[in-house]
Amino acid sequence: MTIWPESLAPWRNAAAEFATTRLHPFACGGESHNSPEMAGILRELADLGFHQLCAPEALDGLNQEVSTLAAVLESMAQTDCTTASMVYGTAAAWLAVTAAGAELPDTTAAESWLAWPAFHGVVEHSWPGLTKNRLTGQAPMVLGATHAPFAVIPARPLGSDKVTLALVNLSHKSVHVSGALRTHGLSAAGISDLSFKSARCVTLGEMTTEQYLAFEDTLTIAVAALYTGLMGGSLETAKTYATQRRQGGGPISGWGEVRRMLSEATRQYQSSVALLSAMLTAEAPGANCQHHLITISEAACALTSTGIQVLGGNGYTRDYGQEKRMRDARQLRAMPGGIIYRKSRLASNLYHPSEGVLS
Amino acid sequence: MNPTLSQYLPSGADQPLADWSAAFASEGQLPANVRGDVSKALGLARAFCQEVVTPLAVELDGRIQDSPELLPDEFIRTAAQWRLFSRWIPRMMGGEGWHLLSLYAFLEEVSSHCVGLANVIGVHYLGVATLTATWNLSLMSRVFADVRAGERKGEPCLVSLAITEPDAGTDVEETVLLDRATLGTHGQREPDGSYRLNGRKVFISNGHVSRWHMVICYQDRKKAADTMMVLAVHKHLPGFSLGAQEHKMGQRACVASELIFDDCRVPADCVAFDPEQTRGFSRSHHEIGQTIIDYVVSSTRAGVGAFAAGVAQGALRHALEYSHNHSHSHSGASKRLIDRQMVQTTLADMAANARQARQAWLESAFYNTGFGLFAKLSEPFSQQLERMAPGFFYRPVSGWVMRRSLSTNWIRKQLLDSYPEHCQHGSSGLASLAKFTCSDLAIENADKAMELMGADGLRHSQGVEKLLRDAKLLQIYEGTNQLNRINLLKCLLAGRSDAILFRQEYSA
Numbered sequence: 001m002t003i004w005p006e007s008l009a010p011w012r013n014a015a016a017e018f019a020t021t022r023l024h025p026f027a028c029g030g031e032s033h034n035s036p037e038m039a040g041i042l043r044e045l046a047d048l049g050f051h052q053l054c055a056p057e058a059l060d061g062l063n064q065e066v067s068t069l070a071a072v073l074e075s076m077a078q079t080d081c082t083t084a085s086m087v088y089g090t091a092a093a094w095l096a097v098t099a100a101g102a103e104l105p106d107t108t109a110a111e112s113w114l115a116w117p118a119f120h121g122v123v124e125h126s127w128p129g130l131t132k133n134r135l136t137g138q139a140p141m142v143l144g145a146t147h148a149p150f151a152v153i154p155a156r157p158l159g160s161d162k163v164t165l166a167l168v169n170l171s172h173k174s175v176h177v178s179g180a181l182r183t184h185g186l187s188a189a190g191i192s193d194l195s196f197k198s199a200r201c202v203t204l205g206e207m208t209t210e211q212y213l214a215f216e217d218t219l220t221i222a223v224a225a226l227y228t229g230l231m232g233g234s235l236e237t238a239k240t241y242a243t244q245r246r247q248g249g250g251p252i253s254g255w256g257e258v259r260r261m262l263s264e265a266t267r268q269y270q271s272s273v274a275l276l277s278a279m280l281t282a283e284a285p286g287a288n289c290q291h292h293l294i295t296i297s298e299a300a301c302a303l304t305s306t307g308i309q310v311l312g313g314n315g316y317t318r319d320y321g322q323e324k325r326m327r328d329a330r331q332l333r334a335m336p337g338g339i340i341y342r343k344s345r346l347a348s349n350l351y352h353p354s355e356g357v358l359s
Numbered sequence: 360m361n362p363t364l365s366q367y368l369p370s371g372a373d374q375p376l377a378d379w380s381a382a383f384a385s386e387g388q389l390p391a392n393v394r395g396d397v398s399k400a401l402g403l404a405r406a407f408c409q410e411v412v413t414p415l416a417v418e419l420d421g422r423i424q425d426s427p428e429l430l431p432d433e434f435i436r437t438a439a440q441w442r443l444f445s446r447w448i449p450r451m452m453g454g455e456g457w458h459l460l461s462l463y464a465f466l467e468e469v470s471s472h473c474v475g476l477a478n479v480i481g482v483h484y485l486g487v488a489t490l491t492a493t494w495n496l497s498l499m500s501r502v503f504a505d506v507r508a509g510e511r512k513g514e515p516c517l518v519s520l521a522i523t524e525p526d527a528g529t530d531v532e533e534t535v536l537l538d539r540a541t542l543g544t545h546g547q548r549e550p551d552g553s554y555r556l557n558g559r560k561v562f563i564s565n566g567h568v569s570r571w572h573m574v575i576c577y578q579d580r581k582k583a584a585d586t587m588m589v590l591a592v593h594k595h596l597p598g599f600s601l602g603a604q605e606h607k608m609g610q611r612a613c614v615a616s617e618l619i620f621d622d623c624r625v626p627a628d629c630v631a632f633d634p635e636q637t638r639g640f641s642r643s644h645h646e647i648g649q650t651i652i653d654y655v656v657s658s659t660r661a662g663v664g665a666f667a668a669g670v671a672q673g674a675l676r677h678a679l680e681y682s683h684n685h686s687h688s689h690s691g692a693s694k695r696l697i698d699r700q701m702v703q704t705t706l707a708d709m710a711a712n713a714r715q716a717r718q719a720w721l722e723s724a725f726y727n728t729g730f731g732l733f734a735k736l737s738e739p740f741s742q743q744l745e746r747m748a749p750g751f752f753y754r755p756v757s758g759w760v761m762r763r764s765l766s767t768n769w770i771r772k773q774l775l776d777s778y779p780e781h782c783q784h785g786s787s788g789l790a791s792l793a794k795f796t797c798s799d800l801a802i803e804n805a806d807k808a809m810e811l812m813g814a815d816g817l818r819h820s821q822g823v824e825k826l827l828r829d830a831k832l833l834q835i836y837e838g839t840n841q842l843n844r845i846n847l848l849k850c851l852l853a854g855r856s857d858a859i860l861f862r863q864e865y866s867a
Contacts, residue, residue, distance in 0.1 A: 031424070119813075119814035119817070120813075120814055123687075124687055124813070140814065141814050141817075141818075181818060181819070182421055182424070182818070182819035182820070183817050183818060183819065183824075184809075184816075184817040184818075184819070184824035184827075184828075185817070246526065246541050247527070247528065247529050247530045247536070247540070248529075248530045248536035248539045248540065248861060248863070249536075249539030249540070249863070250539075250863045253865070254863035254864065254865045254866060255863060255864065255865075256864040256865070257841045257844075257845070258841075259864070259865060261841075301806065305802070305831065308608075308831060308835075309834060309835065309839065309840075309841075312528055312529065312835055312839055313523065313528060313561075313562045313605075313615075313835055313836070315835075316607055316608050316609075316831065316832055316835055317605050317606055317607055317608070318606045318607075318608075319606075323607075323608035323831075326608075326831070327608070327828070330806075330809060330817065330824070330827070331817055333809075333810065334813055334814040334817060337813070338810075338812075338813020338814055339810050339813065340687075340696070340701065340702070340810060340811055340813060341687060341813060343701065344687065344699070344701065347701070
């Protein structure tokens with residue numbers, strides 16, 4: 001089942017080719033953020049322009065919308081979700097800048113990977129305070145912070161309830177970047193805690209909380225694509241293994257229970273792809289995208305667990321990439337923001353859609 | 360037909376009561392000391408967790424992630440100082456004779472802090488259970504004395520079970536499938552009764568840290584069920600070597616090893632069980648082999664249930680603590696998670712899951728005590744003898760008795776040749792039920808805890824994501840949950856029906 005318009009085929013093909021040729025060997029064992037392999041992959045991705053996929057044209061970016069990003073992420077995540085998440089992080093930062101209607105004055109940053117706090121929603125966390133272009137506070141679990149020279153951080157200006165996007169140079173001495181955190185999934189994506197002590201920053205425009213929440217809704221499309229890619233990879237690996245592994249005198253694909261598991265996984269995958277299609281074609285992302293993403297994330301968590309189960313003990317080892325997919329699926333569940341946070345937000349919205357915040 | 364559990368209970372048992380609850384019906388078989396042993400085991404587990412497991416669990420997991428070849432030697436030495444490798448071995452064989460039901464309680468408690476470390480201890484008793492299930496008293500006496508002596512000298516002696524092979528996993532745990540399995544390990548009998556062992560075993564828990572390996576293998580790979588053997592392989596035996604360690608998703612503290620046998624000569628006195636030893640029995644070697652496997656898996660699958668109940672409990676503990684200490688904030692106002700009804704009902708569901716899991720393994724463990732592997736060890740006479748007889752007199756006498764081949768033959772006639780099929784089915788079916796029910800509930804609770812904790816739950820330092828990684832293996836080892844579901848049907852529901860089991864339904 002394909003949901004992508006023909007115009008996106010070149011993007012998908014480029015991402016798929018990169019994944020097949022470069023990511024496949026890395027996908028099973030890549031757990032270290034500072035390995036030479038990871039550095040090489042990021043360099044090659046940058047050479048191909050993937051880090052500027054959603055950067056504005058004025059800054060030599062490719063100026064693509066979220067649908068193109070989703071197409072690329074899905075192709076890439078089938079093989080390796082960690083690398084795909086790095087592309088997501090930088091693209092999310094650019095999309096935020098665009099949503100805030102800002103212009104980026106620093107062209108050095110425009111050519112770089114950008115770190116982005118992908119795992120906490122805007123009303124879920126107390127973001128750093130902003131006073132006269134100085135940031136103070138914490139930004140937890142920032143994706144790509146050990147790789148990227150700059151980060152885009154949502155901040156709260158003093159005396160305002162708006163959200164301002166702040167561009168921070170991570171090498172500045174008033175910025176503390178923790179070492180790469182040991183996380184459940186996306187282990188090589190260089191996720192770090194940042195703390196700022198009156199750190200100088202460049203402000204990139206501001207949004208009301210409601211505007212920011214609408215932007216988070218847009219990001220759900222990209223996250224959904226990460227999920228469907230991940231699910232497709234897990235399902236294909238399980239189906240192939242089932243034809244090769246013999247138990248009780250024949251391939252396990254001949255066992256009714258294995259067929260049931262694979263069939264159930266196929267249903268979860270196809271339903272998720274259909275939901276992604278609905279998200280891509282919606283006039284405005286809105287709350288429906290949050291509903292769809294929660295359903296997709298539940299399906300992905302179930303499917304990737306089945307993906308291990310079909311392989312039995314082999315699935316539990318690093319060798320086939322299935323255990324990594326299960327961990328990555330749980331890690332994605334906190335994008336954008338924790339699931340309890342997002343469910344609470346949807347419950348708040350039920351009778352008063354304009355609220356859009358936790359009550 | 361109307362299948363009921365009672366058809367698998369001994370004829371004297373209260374049939375309606377047994378249909379209602381096998382645990383309740385088995386309660387009358389429990390020796391008086393069980394309650395005291397369970398209470399002691401829980402106290403011991405809590406002290407052990409506080410002092411040893413909790414400070415070590417997450418830190419060791421991280422170290423092994425960075426250095427996958429690292430072995431938990433220091434933990435094993437500490438556990439030996441706490442005498443955790445001999446407490447549940449009968450006194451007559453050198454152990455302390457704590458009732459095996461209390462082992463499950465101990466393992467559940469430790470698992471609620473770290474399944475990997477609990478498994479280091481639990482897997483040792485998997486090896487112990489395998490040797491015990493053969494009822495080779497002489498070899499049991501020798502190996503278990505080694506375990507006790509190892510603890511005394513500070514050189515821990517662990518026992519492992521080696522059954523899984525590179526091309527055979529689920530199918531080696533079910534004799535219906537065994538003859539169709541792609542087996543690679545086999546033993547060739549020599550004139551002096553020894554065996555020349557060749558092949559490989561994989562995913563062997565504790566392989567790199569055990570002194571004795573109970574290796575299940577076959578004389579004829581085409582007639583595996585008719586020629587099944589259990590050989591006790593000492594780690595220093597020529598021809599035996601250790602291969603790779605698996606890089607696993609979780610339970611990292613418990614190493615999964617490859618064992619390699621290259622013309623490994625296993626002496627005759629280390630043959631725990633082979634076809635020669637079942638000559639003259641009324642049941643076939645195949646049937647007795649299935650009994651041994653059922654004895655083992657009936658006790659160990661309930662143990663996996665206890666591990667899983669521990670995970671479910673541990674996840675609840677994490678979630679509860681987090682909910683009390685964290686809030687969602689917005690515009691300066693914040694609300695603790697515990698004050699949200701969505702969170703309150705999630706916690707209630709998790710508490711229910713943890714309790715249900717415990718009930719499931721308890722049902723299986725009670726049945727084992729009354730009618731399974733532990734039944735003989737739980738009889739009032741042997742329990743009294745175990746408890747009351749002075750060690751200086753009892754151990755030499757029991758040792759002399761156990762070394763006689765007549766003793767082994769006598770007990771095998773009682774426990775292997777005459778073991779009622781209904782008991783075998785009852786214990787095996789309930790163990791399968793415990794295994795898949797508890798492990799599914801463990802995954803559910805670990806997942807709920809992570810969901811509730813949001814991004815914080817993804818941090819390794821919080822410990823809750825480790826619970827999920829650890830729990831996933833519980834759905835796989837000791838027979839996948841899929842195999843166990845079919846085994847439940849075979850043992851408890853199919854009865855005398857002509858249901859076709861373990862058959863390929865589709866062509867490849």
